[in-house]
Amino acid sequence: MFAFIINVIIILIVMKVFFKFMYPKPPKAFFAQAGDDTSLRRCAHCGHELATYRGILLVDGVEVTKKTDDTPDTANELFFCNDEHRQGFFAERGEKG
Template sequence: MFAFVFTLILIWLAMWAFFKFMYPKPPKEFMPKKGDVITPRDCDFCGYPLAEYRGVMETIPKAQIAEAEQKQISKLAAEVDAIKQQVLSHEAAAKDKAHQKTLTRQQKKQASAQYEQLQKQLFEKNQQLKKMTSWFFCNYDHQADFHARRAP
């Protein structure tokens, strides 16, 4: 029995060493840092989807955004603000110990589910807003090519 377990451990170690050797860790700059948005976004030049933190983002000059879109952007921004307010009041309620004591377990559970939902909404709306107000590129080359093509 011991020999069997020992063999298994040896095999596992050999596999681990093999994979470590075959698939070295990517360099640090390719790994997302805290707060990085890892949702993919399509490059505005070539259409390739890339994790947002790995690409280049550029704010679209306001003059280049159509009026209809500007309206949508303000509406979206107002929605983002409203959700932010809700998130803040949730956070305040969570810190209020006297208030927390009046809640049942069920209510606390509900509140934290709501909070998570709000965070998700906030993230999604923010992403939508970002997509409307910025261009996104794989790299600086695609950014330059994009502008070269747009120039008259």
């Protein structure tokens, strides 16, 4: 019985070390910083939902890092996961983004 328990404990320790090595914590820059817009938006190209600060937000064709209160609600907003999806979106429409 003692050997069994010792084995389980050793396996648990090895697994914990293994998982720490296999799945390291993402760098701090990947997490939301104070003041980042964490509201969810849907990518206009692939339809994937992403927090606003992780993607590219275009208001009237101009890239903004954060939507300000004085931005009119009627402004034409487009959101993309990344630059590739932005280019893909405009390429589909034959426009240049």
